[in-house]
Amino acid sequence: MPNSEKNILMNEMINKVAANKIQYHISKSKLPFEEKFKIIISLQAIDLEFRKNNPHKKVKTYFRVWQ
Amino acid sequence: MKKTLEQLNNLVELGVIEKYAIGGGIAHFYYIEPSVTYDLDIMIRIKSVSDNLAPLKKIYEWAGINNFEIKDEHIIIENIPVQFLLEYNPLIEEAVEKAAEVVIFDTKTVIMKPEYLMAIMLQTNRSKDRERLLLFLEQTNYDSSTFKEILIKFNLGENYAKFRKKYIDE
Numbered sequence: 001m002p003n004s005e006k007n008i009l010m011n012e013m014i015n016k017v018a019a020n021k022i023q024y025h026i027s028k029s030k031l032p033f034e035e036k037f038k039i040i041i042s043l044q045a046i047d048l049e050f051r052k053n054n055p056h057k058k059v060k061t062y063f064r065v066w067q
Numbered sequence: 068m069k070k071t072l073e074q075l076n077n078l079v080e081l082g083v084i085e086k087y088a089i090g091g092g093i094a095h096f097y098y099i100e101p102s103v104t105y106d107l108d109i110m111i112r113i114k115s116v117s118d119n120l121a122p123l124k125k126i127y128e129w130a131g132i133n134n135f136e137i138k139d140e141h142i143i144i145e146n147i148p149v150q151f152l153l154e155y156n157p158l159i160e161e162a163v164e165k166a167a168e169v170v171i172f173d174t175k176t177v178i179m180k181p182e183y184l185m186a187i188m189l190q191t192n193r194s195k196d197r198e199r200l201l202l203f204l205e206q207t208n209y210d211s212s213t214f215k216e217i218l219i220k221f222n223l224g225e226n227y228a229k230f231r232k233k234y235i236d237e
Contacts, residue, residue: 022205025100025202025205025206026100026205026206028100028101029098029099029100029202029206029207033096033097033171034171034172036096036097036100036101037068037101037172039101040096040101040102040103040104043101043102043103044103044105047103060105060139061138061139062105062106062138062139062141062143062148063105064105064146064148066068066146066147067146
């Protein structure tokens with residue numbers, strides 16, 4: 001297959017992946033707030049774990065995982 | 068969260084504040100894909116400020132009576148750090164005035180509308196505001212004519228044009 005055709009196929013594939021990604025994030029934005037809230041709490045737990053012993057990341061006094 | 072929202076409604080019922088609206092990250096994530104946030108920003112209107120040097124005095128008194136912990140500028144209400152902010156400019160005033168009544172966790176509450184949140188992001192213009200504004204444009208069904216009216220009214224048209232040129236039209 002010539003390189004020009006390969007490039008076209010590659011670009012098509014990248015565009016398809018990008019479009020799928022955008023759709024995935026849009027679908028997350030449409031979740032009910034109660035579901036989003038669970039995600040926020042999970043992300044807080046992960047974020048706080050990453051901040052532990054990491055001198056480049058501050059942990060402010062009010063940072064906590066919401067229950 | 069439900070208990071926190073009930074406490075906010077209680078503040079209105081008690082007359083400590085006249086009106087409130089959820090703003091900041093939690094309001095953003097009501098409309099767009101959620102990410103990390105650690106506090107709940109509440110924009111408030113107070114009927115009359117008895118102490119100009121400490122306009123939030125009554126809220127802190129209420130927090131004290133209820134044994135809510137205070138951490139820096141946050142009051143921890145039912146395990147959620149809440150930051151109360153007075154309406155600090157005309158755009159915020161209108162955003163609070165026209166905020167949407169919604170029900171989450173079976174509790175009535177008030178959240179700023181997307182068009183106002185987008186205008187506020189343009190006004191504050193931090194890196195995370197610009198990032199989230201792009202997500203609003205991509206993920207929400209905002210009313211573009213209302214958004215344009217707000218931009219004109221609060222002189223944000225040029226800010227939006229620059230934003231579009233840099234991040235969208237390029």
